[in-house]
Amino acid sequence: DTGVSQNPRHKITKRGQNVTFRCDPISEHNRLYWYRQTLGQGPEFLTYFQNEAQLEKSRLLSDRFSAERPKGSFSTLEIQRTEQGDSAMYLCASSLEGWNEQFFGPGTRLTVL
Amino acid sequence: AQKVTQAQTEISVVEKEDVTLDCVYETRDTTYYLFWYKQPPSGELVFLIRRNSFDEQNEISGRYSWNFQKSTSSFNFTITASQVVDSAVYFCALSGDTGNQFYFGTGTSLTVIP
Numbered sequence: 001d002t003g004v005s006q007n008p009r010h011k012i013t014k015r016g017q018n019v020t021f022r023c024d025p026i027s028e029h030n031r032l033y034w035y036r037q038t039l040g041q042g043p044e045f046l047t048y049f050q051n052e053a054q055l056e057k058s059r060l061l062s063d064r065f066s067a068e069r070p071k072g073s074f075s076t077l078e079i080q081r082t083e084q085g086d087s088a089m090y091l092c093a094s095s096l097e098g099w100n101e102q103f104f105g106p107g108t109r110l111t112v113l
Numbered sequence: 114a115q116k117v118t119q120a121q122t123e124i125s126v127v128e129k130e131d132v133t134l135d136c137v138y139e140t141r142d143t144t145y146y147l148f149w150y151k152q153p154p155s156g157e158l159v160f161l162i163r164r165n166s167f168d169e170q171n172e173i174s175g176r177y178s179w180n181f182q183k184s185t186s187s188f189n190f191t192i193t194a195s196q197v198v199d200s201a202v203y204f205c206a207l208s209g210d211t212g213n214q215f216y217f218g219t220g221t222s223l224t225v226i227p
Contacts, residue, residue: 033214042117042204042217043158056213091158099146099165099212104158 004105006092012111013082020078021108025094032075033102034067035091036060043091049075050097082112115140117207119218126195127226134190134221136205142166147181147188148206148215158204164188195225 005024013019025032030051035043046065047057051072064082069075079086089109093102116139126132138147149161162172164181172179176193192199202222206215 040219042206042219043215045214045216048213058214089156093158097212099163099208101148101160101163102215103160104150106155106157 004092004094004103006090006105006108008108009106010109010111012113014113015084016081018078018080019082019110020076021090021092021110022074022076023092023094023105024074025092026103027073028096029094029103030072030097031095031102032069033093033095034075034077035093037089037091037107038087046077079110082110084112086110087112115142115207115209115216117205117216117218119203119205119221121221122219123222123224125224125226128197129194131191131193132195132223134192134203134205134223136188136190136218138186138188138205138207140207140209142210144210146208146212148208149179149188149190150204150206150217151201152204152220153201161190192223195223197225197227199223200225 007022011019033048034046037043045058046061047067049069052069064080067077089107091107092105095102118137145166147164151159151161169181178191180189202220204220205218208215
């Protein structure tokens with residue numbers, strides 16, 4: 001396995017448009033996480049899945065954000081009606097259950113004009 | 114509440130110097146894990162080390178060493194004989210007793226000057 005992959009790597013969109021990002025985790029990992037990282041900050045937790053169940057969501061996650069992991073494999077993160085404040089790097093990570101280290105993907109950089 | 118503080122925003126050292134990156138954490142959990150990640154200019158976070166709250170032994174891996182002290186809630190990271198390839202942003206992270214999410218510090222940007 002080559003690690004966590006994310007697509008697209010870059011996305012430029014106009015304010016008000018919807019965007020969707022995809023994450024493919026390491027195949028044997030049952031946990032999948034989404035984070036947001038802005039310049040000069042560490043990753044901020046958004047949500048995580050154990051298999052197909054979304055078990056926790058951050059209060060940072062407004063109702064314009066939705067994430068799915070339909071078959072417990074890949075995951076998508078959708079942002080509706082994007083705002084300029086959504087511009088950030090969106091990181092996906094996966095891990096085995098428990099306190100295991102998370103392995104991160106390269107991220108999707110979103111720019112909202 | 115879980116919190117990680119990395120007070121050093123930026124550090125510059127000359128190649129071959131030793132450098133220590135500080136990490137202070139806050140948690141009320143008795144079981145927790147601490148992590149260090151490296152984020153090189155390419156952007157992908159790379160896992161370096163994991164340490165649980167019951168293991169205060171220091172660890173050395175090549176030029177890297179970690180000093181975990183529960184008494185001061187610190188988990189510091191030392192690079193010995195720094196190299197230009199060590200230039201990156203380094204993040205300390207905490208995972209509490211549920212193991213469900215990581216809390217990251219704001220990172221320390223290390224520049225190693227040749």
